[in-house]
Amino acid sequence: MHNSLILAIVIVTALGFDFTNGFHDTANAVAPTIATRAMSPRLAVAMSGALNLLGAFLSLKVAATIASHIVNPSYVTLPVIFGGLVGAIFWNVTTWFVRVPSSSSHALIGGVVGAMLVHAGSQAVYWHGIISLVVAPGIAAPLIALLVAGVSLSVARVILRGADQRSLDAGTRVGQIGSSALLSIAHGTNDAQKTMGIITLALVANGTLSANSSTPTWVVVVCGLAIAGGTYMGGWRIIRTMGHGVTHLSATQGFASQIASSAVILSSSHFGLPLSTTYVATGSIVGSGLGAPPHLVRWRLLGRVGTAWVITLPAAGLCGALAFSLESLFSETLGVLVTGAALISYCAAIYAWSRRAAVTPDNVNDPWEPTVAGEESLPPLSNEVA
Amino acid sequence: MLGASKVLPLIEWGTMGQILAFSLVAGISIVVLLTVGTQALSHSRRDVSAVKRTAYLGVVVLVAVIAAALIAWGFYLVIHKT
Numbered sequence: 001m002h003n004s005l006i007l008a009i010v011i012v013t014a015l016g017f018d019f020t021n022g023f024h025d026t027a028n029a030v031a032p033t034i035a036t037r038a039m040s041p042r043l044a045v046a047m048s049g050a051l052n053l054l055g056a057f058l059s060l061k062v063a064a065t066i067a068s069h070i071v072n073p074s075y076v077t078l079p080v081i082f083g084g085l086v087g088a089i090f091w092n093v094t095t096w097f098v099r100v101p102s103s104s105s106h107a108l109i110g111g112v113v114g115a116m117l118v119h120a121g122s123q124a125v126y127w128h129g130i131i132s133l134v135v136a137p138g139i140a141a142p143l144i145a146l147l148v149a150g151v152s153l154s155v156a157r158v159i160l161r162g163a164d165q166r167s168l169d170a171g172t173r174v175g176q177i178g179s180s181a182l183l184s185i186a187h188g189t190n191d192a193q194k195t196m197g198i199i200t201l202a203l204v205a206n207g208t209l210s211a212n213s214s215t216p217t218w219v220v221v222v223c224g225l226a227i228a229g230g231t232y233m234g235g236w237r238i239i240r241t242m243g244h245g246v247t248h249l250s251a252t253q254g255f256a257s258q259i260a261s262s263a264v265i266l267s268s269s270h271f272g273l274p275l276s277t278t279y280v281a282t283g284s285i286v287g288s289g290l291g292a293p294p295h296l297v298r299w300r301l302l303g304r305v306g307t308a309w310v311i312t313l314p315a316a317g318l319c320g321a322l323a324f325s326l327e328s329l330f331s332e333t334l335g336v337l338v339t340g341a342a343l344i345s346y347c348a349a350i351y352a353w354s355r356r357a358a359v360t361p362d363n364v365n366d367p368w369e370p371t372v373a374g375e376e377s378l379p380p381l382s383n384e385v386a
Numbered sequence: 387m388l389g390a391s392k393v394l395p396l397i398e399w400g401t402m403g404q405i406l407a408f409s410l411v412a413g414i415s416i417v418v419l420l421t422v423g424t425q426a427l428s429h430s431r432r433d434v435s436a437v438k439r440t441a442y443l444g445v446v447v448l449v450a451v452i453a454a455a456l457i458a459w460g461f462y463l464v465i466h467k468t
Binding site: 055058128131132136137140144145147148149151152153155156159160162163164166167168170171172174175178181182185186189255256259260262263264266267268269270271272273275 | 395396397398401402404405406408409410412413414416417418420421422423424425427428431432450453456457460461463464465
């Protein structure tokens, strides 16, 4: 059924999700680079944004995967897509506000599944695909990254013993900038495609495109620009959590965690089982914290992060289900407009609230102040380089 | 159920094992490469012998070339495997 107004709203909402995906995930590529001062905060996000934009143009191979492996495409309608996007944006904005890194892809999948469950019931959801492509890799990703980062750091510390500070700065800077660039381009390629897939799906569901059509060029361009813009905005709250909250990162630790993240992300791409960059990056930082004296991380904060990871799928699903239910109370167009207005109001309120204790490029590297009651105070970072 | 054409195993243990092994080898190799380059740079600045300094700088250049090639390979993987 053709409904140009709903289609336009769905496309704008999808781009809004893409934007939140960008700023929510900036930390994955640049948090250690910024925390160890290998690059200035503004330069790091500018580089990451530009490479996300480039990455969006590089491949369209998985643009439709999210639909075809998670839900039955024949049940997909514009209001279902809209409900899923609203749920994902709601969860992304909420986790950003509470400074917790969580997977935007899992939020999107959860949102779409929640809306679909209300719309068509359990038979429209591929539970097997959710476990094999989302849940199992979500558990494995941080553990693999933690191990790789810990072992890599131990090796680096042995080899770097006795190196002078200037050389160490130069070497670790090259490693961190190179791996940040790789992670940024991988993120742009991977995550922008998901929104491209959603918009293509909406165009097909509306009858604007035929079922086997490829992604239109304008969709690629606007998705690339949205994720790059979001990345450039910085997501400083989460950058601060990952760069300074989890552990103190020395130059060597930041270097090892970035290299480990790149190695795991590229390996998973090579073997055809893409892993969440958020989970990999967080696992790498934890591995780097545990891999060098004083072997400390803030477990209470990590417990909060882990809880967010566990509840991301069901919580985004619940948000998607509620959004679709709200839409269903009205006629199709009015339901989408009302739900959209509710989402905009929520995002505006959260943004206004976040300005009370804003994290910006200017204070992102300030000393970490515990935000969780009873959170561990880590000893100050030693001047010893490795 | 994923459809008749392709049924994935519930948990791809083999693939995850491969990712772990490959990541470990790649991560450690890159870290070793860059730390060796860093050490060579450090020695090239401190060593008084011109021959040794040149040799160490040669190692630095070699490591830089390999690092650039690795980044190019990484881009290739992102483009063609994602």
